[in-house]
Amino acid sequence: MSHAEVFQMSVWIKGIIVALVCVLPLLEGCTRHSKKEHYYLITVNVDLPYWKSANEGFQKAASDYGVSAEMRGPSRFDPQAEVQEFRTVVARKPAGILVSVTNLDLLRPEIDEAIAAGIPVITMDSDAPASKRLYFIGTNNLEAGRLGGQRVAAQLNGKGNVVFFTMPGQPNLDERLKGYKDVFSGYPEIKIVEIFDMKGDSGLAMDKAQQYLGLKGKDRIDALICLQSSSGSGVGEALRRAKAEGDPGRLLVAMDTDDSTLQLIKDGVIDSTIAQKPYTMALIGLKALDQVHHDPVKQMGGDYALDPFSPFPAFVDTGVALVDKSNVETILTRKEAAGP
Template structure:
């Protein structure tokens, strides 16, 4: 065989393999991301990551869920998505009791499901991609303890019962257990409405003397921005200022750190969670394992999947906010 013929054969073989790889995907192949509060910056950032992965693979990404915090509506949305028999589902769990059975139904129908951001570990989901939320809470707790010199009254803004937020709260409490001078006055249920958090913050600011609130801690993304605006207004009216530790890195929160209103925020990576989430679902869809879709992956040394993919957590304060703000404003590259 001549060198020309051999070279041509190799080129054709390479082209065939390339085309075969491309043929693996189709726009008809649909992956769904299901969550709540879909218009929040946190979730629009996650959606960008989800769509980026879909564009790379030539598949279709669909974002579904209520625009407000409505766990019941999320469960219903997930049920409707399962009925469509998509290639895979990525879901953030607001209420495991409501969403868990829908996850199990999807797995029972042969649809791979991975949780992100907030988990349902008792469900049959494959695994969880997201933040180590206990670590996130401990990181925030260490910051609060340091900034308050180990003493003061603090309040939390959260939604009790949401797994990721409950884990963050536990992380804070773990740290505060070593600081008897820090008193948790209240864990306020903001019911997914940052406006309620803003109103409650104004009430807290009005408390004086021994009832004075020294530290405000937001375990959920949007509340940091709105509580921060309340503290900004109070400071302009003569309040000496309070400690505020927020959650996540939407641009409004980062700007308030730069302005000195918010002390710091705990950063996580929703873009990354959703990006690798779709790719992981695609891998499972195209290359199913011989093992059942549910197994004890924490204990199995030969598990086909991890039990947990940690996308990382870090503290953002005035010392590093400028670079992160610039990067966030530039968007994904």
Template structure:
């Protein structure tokens, strides 16, 4: 072989080998986890689909774990057990910062990158948060309620106090209501992660008459919308219309109630996008680590990571619900 031929072959290899290496940097031995609660909810099944899609594209292993009910302690225990496995990275939705924060810090101290999605723990050493601007979501819902009530009426909320994303939504609603002295927040009901409990309480609210009549019901948590909506449907079937219901998220049952006019509107989030972006971000951090991993990058103008990636919100009502239902059907979501 001539010297020229050898040089040509060497040059080709020098150009091709990095590309081949880049294509094969991943392996199934790289394991990523998404930790949350209520894992069987449609909301989290949608997030899991995004998580698994990213894993398929990258050629890595991904798994969503957590309790099937709303149990922050069980979620913290799950995270603790996952840390011991030394995974390539962890996504976590924070139900209780006091319980989850120390576990997040322990993971980062062990060299495991952690990104929060859906609900944040800003005081922890998580690298950053991917999800909804929940204050904005609450303000969007609050503006809708204020407009539909013409600035006057009694309002109740269904939520789980102490969960950061839900608390931010409630604050957003109250920010808007502060400009409408005719709107009164009668009660903030702790549904304890139980949609059935929310449904029963809704029936009690809807039975109030006179000055105690409830004019608007707001569900700050995904699973409550469908069941509170069914309570409202029964009341309206008995000839007592005129109650406003605003909910969160886009499971098929909620969207159908919007289409039927039982739910006035729902605030859409993007759990699929949160988990898809989250795994890709973890993968990048795993292969191109920054040291020290646990440094406080919040105030660093040259930080390698953002503080927050906003995946967006949208108000869905009868004017645009058909398009969302069609997109869900196309995507194969249930």
């Protein structure tokens, strides 16, 4: 290669280097996502399988987008602690918050303050429709209750004593209870004996179930209904022990698809469970928050409920399904294939 050619080559390389130096900062500035964007999922009982599944969806979306995500909340049922976690996260001025509302009265003002500060807030699993949250992603809990109610009515042939395990005051659980009551209103021989507050404690639910199983004669409980996931395994274990001691068995309809509940269905202890999609809720939730963060609306706290030109839906329904012995293997196989 001649000296002239070498000189031309060096000039060409220097030109490329100068171009890259000028263009790379522009490309970096055009990148939509960054690890500096922090999204939070706030709930209670973060150690429950239900919320671990939700966090998997949350982290998957974060990984897809290249942003940071964290689930926070108490490891036991504690609405006050959830509020404190919400406040802590708001103070960090995150890109967005996805929250499951355990206590509407406590969280509503906190959500409204976050929205007023320009922080996008979307509810999942349990809603706060009276707040200024942008919208709700999750189960149509009224329909979930009606689905369970239809199953109970069919299995009891329209008559019997039933009890509920729930946590009164939690919006999603109250809606499920209403759904059951809507169905039972058409069956006058189905009697609701008690609505038991299990306070988020599986052990407490199990102890109470054992008391119910001891009732005889006209007071005999024919069906036990769990409106919240953590009660299903405890009540199911009480039934399993009773059957081992000769009890003829009672109808148990649970909620959600943790491994212990699915195994008890497979073993014939639990009749069925109402399946939700927490993974999907959180996956969609982070992506929805990201959209609002990057394409903000002019008025974050606007009244979008009656707005025919609203940029947001009122509700994203992630669906429910009834799981019984006929299809439980399908879910177990899918879970095994997905891995831990």
